[in-house]
Amino acid sequence: MVEAVDPDEASRRAREAGLVFQREDPLNCETPLGALIGGSVMPTRRFYVRNHFQIPRLDPSSWRLEVGGLVERPSSLSLLDLHNMRSLTLTVTMECAGNGRALLDPPTDGEQWGLGAVSVAEWTGVPLVDVLERAGVKAAAEEVLFRGADGGTVAARSGVTRFERSLSVEAARDPDVLLAYAMNGEPLPVEHGYPLRLVVPGWYGVAAVKWLTEIEAIGSPFTGFFQVDRYIYEWERDRRVVREPVTLQRVRSLITEPSPDGEVEPGVLAVRGVAWSGAGLIARVEVSVGDGNWEAARLVGDQQGYGWHRWELITRTRKAGGTTLRARATDLAGNTQPERPEWNRLGYGSNAIHEVSIRVR
């Protein structure tokens, strides 16, 4: 059995699987979305990788999850302890808040992600709420803080900053928030957080702390680097800067077939893709082929849990030469994709309508 727990091997595996590299160290790479054929989930080896620091090397036999802070019964859980609790499996879309940042004009700082910083997996683990209930969160607690084993230096802060994020106690008690130890039927690969990561359905990936080692109930809002200095929208509205935390994934659809800049035969044209939203299920996806008229795509199958919805439109090419395909999703909460991404200083939530140029032979 190939074990996927050696950090030194993560980069080689990513390259072999055809991931698109943003950065080698720390490892950051996009999924080749066009390679997906009818998948509800992304095969694990092609799942995008987002790291803020080097992948930590953890020993599963000595690893513990410490649960403390404002709780009645602090505890220290081994992997076996977690394994012996009730399990939950959910299909959940993970998307980096910076996905699509490269499309912003003017450019912003941060990884210049194209559109492949998103993937879906089936996650298995223990409902976080079960662990919180065992510990007994005190009434004085306002947030739950999650600490990963990864850390390093960050801009304008001295010393080592760990990767830490908090959720309100209410959000943490959502029955679908998972402490995941498996992904697509196998233990988490090290680049995805082995041995344990948080999975917060509907939220951008920043909430899904990897290499989780500590959970702490705290009495006041957390002000760590990744909570207040990053992963904040800074919109300019009515000439004032409005700051707002990055939370739910914004509605988006992506065309996975045909490939960008691909050539297609004249006649029947199959356009396929995926669509998702953190705010609710997908209501519809519309596609335009060259002429700007929107046609309704067919949503394929049931949307599973918090996964993306696949869609397809079997149509016909209009004429030979270059043409543009566009896809626009709308969720059940009524959100739809904008024509152009809404610029913000740190470049998050860029979810404009996806456009793909193709050539008809």
Add this chain to the structure above:
Amino acid sequence: MVEAVDPDEASRRAREAGLVFQREDPLNCETPLGALIGGSVMPTRRFYVRNHFQIPRLDPSSWRLEVGGLVERPSSLSLLDLHNMRSLTLTVTMECAGNGRALLDPPTDGEQWGLGAVSVAEWTGVPLVDVLERAGVKAAAEEVLFRGADGGTVAARSGVTRFERSLSVEAARDPDVLLAYAMNGEPLPVEHGYPLRLVVPGWYGVAAVKWLTEIEAIGSPFTGFFQVDRYIYEWERDRRVVREPVTLQRVRSLITEPSPDGEVEPGVLAVRGVAWSGAGLIARVEVSVGDGNWEAARLVGDQQGYGWHRWELITRTRKAGGTTLRARATDLAGNTQPERPEWNRLGYGSNAIHEVSIRVR
């Protein structure tokens, strides 16, 4: 991108993924079921492999699916033609009819499968009924014959026998029968039938013809080797031999955790597994720990399509030393697993209650 279309590589990939080899040539190997953690589907590289002949080497650019016989409009379809038709994705359990044959007493001929000749995948392709409707099956047709590109010599028949199987026209028209070109979001690997295989939900794997090249509507029952000389139950009933074709998968549950002959800590004991039936959804799974009393296991999540249902029981160990775990599934059609497998000459459908010995420390 690693392409999985080289037959010479299939065996190496299987070995790397930890499959349990039955035979190297033709390649036959079982999935290591215990390695599955919370998966609705089996990761493709660990999906069991059943071949009757050597894996054929097909060129996708010249490959065609010929549709002929008693049809109004014979046709020859390329991969692109199929790709340009409406797609369907289904999660379907595939099980070899010989799964569990090694448990039969006295032994029978055939591959001596343990219990790992079963896996689940998400299959994507074109509904067979769409292809049949385009062709226009004539009223005189009684069956639809499916021919794979694989062949070789078989016992008591001269010349080369191709792998061929038929379905009644009615069964072939089931809207969920698929001409699958993808598996778990990727093109079929060659050992699983690249570029196209039939998938018949609920049926034993023999119906799922791989490397499909021809579909022929025929006017009388097919009598090929794999239809009438193999994949036939020969039961002895009331001192007479009764022959019956192998069709739907019989109800079965398998314990995936803890591992057979494994050691567990005293105290909390998590027993997990999967259950499925070709005759309908799973109604319940019961587990006994040593003492023979049956406890109801919890069915985890929704059963997806024709996939297996995962189940778990969080219980406690009774005492130190050796003990036996047993699991028994019952489907909504009322079928349950027998105490002992029902012996038949060719060793099919062996679905007795699964028993696993463990040791409590």
